[in-house]
Amino acid sequence: MIRLTDIQRNFQVGDQQVHALRDINLQVTAGEYISIMGPSGSGKSTLLNMIGLLDQPTAGHYQLDGQDVTTLSDEQQARTRREKIGFVFQFFHLVPRLTAAQNIALPLMLAGMPEKQRNQKVQMALQQMGIADRAGHRPDQLSGGQRQRVAIARATVIGPAVLLADEPTGNLDSAAGTEVVKILEQLNANGLTLLVVTHDETLGKRARRRIHMIDGAIEHDTLLQNHTPPASP
Amino acid sequence: MKTRDATRFAFDALRGYRTRTLLMLLAMSIGVASVLVLTSLGEAARRYVTGEFSSLGTNLIIVLPGKSETSGGSPSLLGGTTRDLTLNDALAVSRSALINHMAPLIIGSAPVSVKNLQRDVMVVGSTSSLLDVRQWRLGKGRFLPETDITRARFVTVLGSTLKQELFGAKNALGEWVRIGDRRFRVIGIMAAQGRSFDIDVENVAFVPVAAAQMLFNTQSLFRILLDTRSRESIPRAIAFIKHTLRERHQGEEDVTLITQDAVLATFDKILRALTLTVAGIAAISLAVAGILIMNVMLVAVSQRTTEIGLLKALGVPQRQIIRLFMTEAALLSGMGAGLGLLVGQTVSSVIGYFYPALPLGTPWWAFLAAIGVALGTGLLFSLLPARRAAQLDPVQALARR
Structure with a gap:
């Protein structure tokens, strides 16, 4: 589903070239559960942003569902992002003035879905995340775990093919983190492709396929056969 | 995205930043109100004077002793009487x-x-x-x-x-x-x-x-x-x-002849120019309001950097981000203009109450001009902030907490 070929990403910092990604070759098939680990600055977030079309490669090709997406216009890329990709961030990035339900409805609203249909979908997502009683609360009235669940609901409400999570538990206590991981893995079990960037070894080891990055390059890419994550992280 | 949703989203954003919204509304409404009040005063002066001249009677010719080359005014003071x-x-x-x-x-x-x-x-x-x-x-x-x-x-x-x-x-x-x-x-x-x-x-x-x-x-x-x-x-x-x-x-x-038409036309011209001048001066306050709007909008863009980053991550194209910010600006200037109309009319009627002799009345073009300039400046000065928002790099925008 995702095919990265010889991806390079260079930044110009002062008069120095920084190679954030070098020669990345990666194939992801639908339904995979992949963790991307590595020290800070190893390029794992850049890789995730690249896959999420938030960042453009300096060189190389990126095929998503057989389509070369690096050459798309801003409009087309935005559309692809909207329809196929969901993001979950470390700092949730909920819109503070909107309620939980409104935050979840945001992508549907931006896609132009009528309100009735929208409300139905949002209700289902709220139920699924177990936060139906929090629908009318604003983010500052929610706990960290609840916020992240709202964020996950928002990322998945439109039905994307890939969910990209950048340190999804990085800002949560362990109990809340466990909840969030459970939800993410449940979504993966239902067929959603899941890519998780994390520092956390225990979280990273739950994935069947683990990618380790150093200095912008993939060092290991291990796929465990017959791997089932422990029942509780 | 549906227009109604975009409008509601923008409205919510305005409600979310109450102080800045109120400040902008204040600036806008003062601008609009001052245009309306000043033009209506100018118009009142014009109508008053022309009304007075009309009451002289129609088809009137006035013969004054003394010759003056100037038209209008009081030539008998200027030219020597022979x-x-x-x-x-x-x-x-x-x-x-x-x-x-x-x-x-x-x-x-x-x-x-x-x-x-x-x-x-x-x-x-x-x-x-x-x-x-x-x-x-x-x-x-x-x-x-x-x-x-x-x-x-x-x-x-x-x-x-x-x-x-x-x-x-x-x-x-x-x-x-x-x-x-x-x-x-x-x-x-x-x-x-x-x-x-x-x-x-x-x-x-x-x-x-x-x-x-x-x-x-x-x-x-x-x-x-x-x-x-x-x-x-x-x-x-x-x-x-x-x-x-x-x-x-x-x-x-050695006489000067004045027709009422000529006097009327001259006064009408002078006073209309005066009204326009005053309106122009008032319009400067609208331009100032526009610059304030730009300033506040720029602050809003940097305040809401992560929100913009998020919108991009959710698949909102640049064009639509511009549209969202412009909708906000249009709402702001529209409401400001509405408020200004209210304030302007109130001030006008208060003046009218104390000076009943003044035939106050805002000309229709002043309404159009005030609202037009308010919307125009609001949108014009929001274009730059909106474009800046649209061109934000989503990765950097989201990197901020």
């Missing part, structure tokens, strides 16, 4: 068939007294035609007699206030008053009608022109008022008057 206008001049010009009415004017100030009551008022020497030329209304009795105007008859018509002050509620018709050193019989009282442009009709004594000549010991007329039969005959009448007076004044053209 020859006086006399009663015979007035009679000569009135002989034309083009002239309907002719009223010579001598104006002076004299004490008017009854027994020991005395008032210093304006005394106007003229003829019976004055009433028609100026379209004034008589209250009681008769106006000046329609006899040979060169004969001095000592009768007078009093303004309503003057009559009240001298006679109170008592009957004044047929009574004698002393004007200057002569006695005049009261033959008429003017109706109460307020001030009419140059003469306070309520506080004046009218006497026959020949009597005024004796009273003030002068042969020269202050001016001659002429009324032509139709508007179209004004140019021919002017030519005739000029010709007649040149012949009578040894070939010298």
Whole structure:
């Protein structure tokens, strides 16, 4: 589903070239559960942003569902992002003035879905995340775990093919983190492709396929056969 | 994204940042209100002045002694008078068939007294035609007699206030008053009608022109008022008057003719320009409001950097982000303009309450201009912040907490 070929990403910092990604070759098939680990600055977030079309490669090709997406216009890329990709961030990035339900409805609203249909979908997502009683609360009235669940609901409400999570538990206590991981893995079990960037070894080891990055390059890419994550992280 | 949703999203954003929204609304509404109030004041001044001129009567030609090259204004102060206008001049010009009415004017100030009551008022020497030329209304009795105007008859018509002050509620018709050193019989009282442009009709004594000549010991007329039969005959009448007076004044053209149309047009032009100038000055405050909007919008963009990053991550194209911010700006300036209209109309009606004589009324173009400029500046000055928002790098935008 995702095919990265010889991806390079260079930044110009002062008069120095920084190679954030070098020669990345990666194939992801639908339904995979992949963790991307590595020290800070190893390029794992850049890789995730690249896959999420938030960042453009300096060189190389990126095929998503057989389509070369690096050459798309801003409009087309935005559309692809909207329809196929969901993001979950470390700092949730909920819109503070909107309620939980409104935050979840945001992508549907931006896609132009009528309100009735929208409300139905949002209700289902709220139920699924177990936060139906929090629908009318604003983010500052929610706990960290609840916020992240709202964020996950928002990322998945439109039905994307890939969910990209950048340190999804990085800002949560362990109990809340466990909840969030459970939800993410449940979504993966239902067929959603899941890519998780994390520092956390225990979280990273739950994935069947683990990618380790150093200095912008993939060092290991291990796929465990017959791997089932422990029942509780 | 549906327009209704975009509008609601923008509205929520405005509600989310209350202080900045209120500040912008304030700036916008002050701008709009000042445009409206100032233009309505300017318009009021214009209508007041032109209204006063219209009340002079239509088809009016005013003959002034002395020649001045300037149009409008008061030429008798500028040009040196070479020859006086006399009663015979007035009679000569009135002989034309083009002239309907002719009223010579001598104006002076004299004490008017009854027994020991005395008032210093304006005394106007003229003829019976004055009433028609100026379209004034008589209250009681008769106006000046329609006899040979060169004969001095000592009768007078009093303004309503003057009559009240001298006679109170008592009957004044047929009574004698002393004007200057002569006695005049009261033959008429003017109706109460307020001030009419140059003469306070309520506080004046009218006497026959020949009597005024004796009273003030002068042969020269202050001016001659002429009324032509139709508007179209004004140019021919002017030519005739000029010709007649040149012949009578040894070939010298030493009078100035003013038509009401010319005066009206001049004043109208001047006052309209004044209104536009004032409106332009007020529009500067709208431009300032626009710059404030740009400033606040730029702050909003940097305040909401992560939100913009998020919108991009959710698949909102640049065009739509611009649209969202422009919707916000349009809402802001629209509401500001609405508020400004309200404030402007309130201020106008308060002014109107205290100065009822002013024919206040905001011209329709001022409404359009104020709202148009408000929306225009709001949108124009939001274009840059909106574009900046749209071009934000989502990765960097989201990297911030």
